[in-house]
Structures are given as C-alpha cells and as structure tokens.
Amino acid sequence: MTHQHHTIDYIELVATNLAASKAFFAEAFGWGFTDYGPGYAGIQSGDGESGGLNATGDAGPPLVLLYSDDLDRSVEAVRAAGGTVTAEPFDFPGGRRFHFADPGGNEMGVWTER
DSSP, X not given: OOOOTTSEEEEEEEOSSHHHHHHHHHHHHOOEEEEOSTTEEEXXXXXXXXXXXXXXXXXXXXXXXXXXXXHHHHHHHHHHTTOEEEEEEEEETTEEEEEEEXXXXXXXXXXXXX
C-alpha cells in the first residue's frame, strides 16, 4: 500500500467485543483481519490494511488517521494552525503516531512508518 503525506490513510473503529466485531464484518463484508494482540486487529480489505478494530478504548466515534512523511513536522504544523495535541508522539508496532484535536473538537491521529 502506498501512503501519501497528510492524506486520510487509516480508520480505527472501537470494538467493545473484538470477536463479535470481527465476525460481523467478516460475514457482512468479507473483511479479513490481522491480529496484533488481544485488543487490536487490522482490517484487511481491498489491497491492504485500511483500518483497525480497537478493543482497548471506550465506545466512541471512529478515529481517522492521516499519514505523515515527517511526524515531528506534522506535530509542529498542527500546533501552528491552532490544533491541540492530545497525545504526544508514541511508538506502536507499525511505527509512531500522535493524536490531536482540531478547533472544532474533532480528534484525529497522524502516523508514520518506522
């Protein structure tokens, strides 16, 4: 999968019951999954991994993730534009990411590969 700088790249859905969510999406839409531990599964649809099911958070809206070629510069750009960083950059199995809120209150994330 090719990633493009500052474009929508990945969507995380909350799964309060990971097994039930995986079964539902597999049956309804034919999605496959890659398990990354007991609380997370990557969604395999189309030509690669397009999202994930996250069982580690509270029920809420999907988390939209943008891709970045330079995560530190993206953090600076968010702050300079008036956004609020809600989770400083952190490592995860696929790379690094941070979360932010825009002035309208929408929480999003930005990630980069290792």
